Amino acid sequence: VEHMEARLKEDILAEVTSSGGRMLLHREEYNPALNHSSVIGFWENILVDDVKTPAEVYAGLKDEGYNLAYRRIPLTREREPLASDIDAVQHCKDDSAGSYLFVSHTGFGGVAYAMAITCLKLSANRSESLVGPLCFYPTTKDSLPPLSQALLDGVRKLDDYRDILSLTRVLINGPKSKSEVDMVIERCSGAGHLRDDILYYRKQLEKCTNCDDENRSYLMDMGIKALRRYFFLITFRSYLYSTSTEEVVGFKRWMEARPELGHLCHNLRIDK
Numbered sequence: 001v002e003h004m005e006a007r008l009k010e011d012i013l014a015e016v017t018s019s020g021g022r023m024l025l026h027r028e029e030y031n032p033a034l035n036h037s038s039v040i041g042f043w044e045n046i047l048v049d050d051v052k053t054p055a056e057v058y059a060g061l062k063d064e065g066y067n068l069a070y071r072r073i074p075l076t077r078e079r080e081p082l083a084s085d086i087d088a089v090q091h092c093k094d095d096s097a098g099s100y101l102f103v104s105h106t107g108f109g110g111v112a113y114a115m116a117i118t119c120l121k122l123s124a125n126r127s128e129s130l131v132g133p134l135c136f137y138p139t140t141k142d143s144l145p146p147l148s149q150a151l152l153d154g155v156r157k158l159d160d161y162r163d164i165l166s167l168t169r170v171l172i173n174g175p176k177s178k179s180e181v182d183m184v185i186e187r188c189s190g191a192g193h194l195r196d197d198i199l200y201y202r203k204q205l206e207k208c209t210n211c212d213d214e215n216r217s218y219l220m221d222m223g224i225k226a227l228r229r230y231f232f233l234i235t236f237r238s239y240l241y242s243t244s245t246e247e248v249v250g251f252k253r254w255m256e257a258r259p260e261l262g263h264l265c266h267n268l269r270i271d272k
Helices: 002-018 054-063 083-090 110-126 149-158 162-170 174-187 194-207 213-242 251-256 259-265
Strands: 022-031 036-045
Touching (some): 110 174, 110 213, 162 174, 162 213, 162 259, 174 194, 194 213
Antiparallel strands (some): 022 036
């Protein structure tokens, strides 16, 4: 992604230079009376020195004296969740950090997953059930349509999916781990609700009785990816119960040493 951003910066600079310091941008305008959206082009004056990649922005802030560490981990909804993602996020934890700032460039979803991992790690280290208050400054809209509160309340009372219940039976402190993960998900819901993602795709699958194979396959794939993120969070909480802070065994290696977890992880279903 960073290589793509570097190439995009080069393209922008080339256009700005050839257009006399301007760049043609587009915005979408919606007319509620006509129920129609139009794409409007406009010229924006741009200074060459103001064109920066995210990595350059944070490097500049650090040069100005801000005490920060920049990490970038791809965690979009469309990307397959991996055990190594957990290690990448948990290794960003800094005991001297006063706060953590999460920025999503793709909308809700991925950033909530990273926040939940960090919250679980912090609460485990502090021997607390939950970390301190969370603040959200949303800059993008959720890409998934909202679900009715009555539907959400009803489904949450069903207490999950067969595969997740099977997982809690084989984990150390399985039910407790799941309960704590559910609490953390609620705390991080301002940046996207992981369990609601699962519910959304499951409901779409139930409606998809006459869908073509491609559409149904897409919904199934996205739903399983959402369920797998939930699976990893619960497993990660159990991992934190099972390992001491002095141990250096990463979550990925810990998972690999337990083939029964790998079997469950790779055979998840949301339609049962």
